[in-house]
Amino acid sequence: MTLEQLRAAVRRIPRGKVATYGDVAKAAGFPGAARQVVWALQKAGATLPWHRVVGAGGRIRLPGEAGFEQRARLASEGVKFQGEKIPMKQFAFDFRRRKASPAKASRTPG
DNA sequence: ACTGTGACGGGGC
């Protein structure tokens, strides 16, 4: 688990999309190493879009202010929240995909 | 080497 691997994965997350720690770990080549993602993520600090990494189910795992900021950053990118979590079905980024899906333009998103 | 800890994830009740 190296920072380069993490950056490579985290940086792949496009704006307006999010990925779970587990997904990032897998994408980085370390399936099951979600906890290590946290470790590397901290080491990397703001050198990457850390706010696009959330917990399973689209839940913000960052406590206090940091969590508040992450939520704000995501919202600023167009990521909607369903209560305290993000509707992953719609905002989860698929690393296997070469390009983000051209999300259909729903006239009644809700 | 052993134990405790963490921005985690999945399963069972």
Next chain:
DNA sequence: CGCCCCGCCACAG
């Protein structure tokens, strides 16, 4: 949805 348990890997004491 809350609670508990286990698996996972790397770091800190």
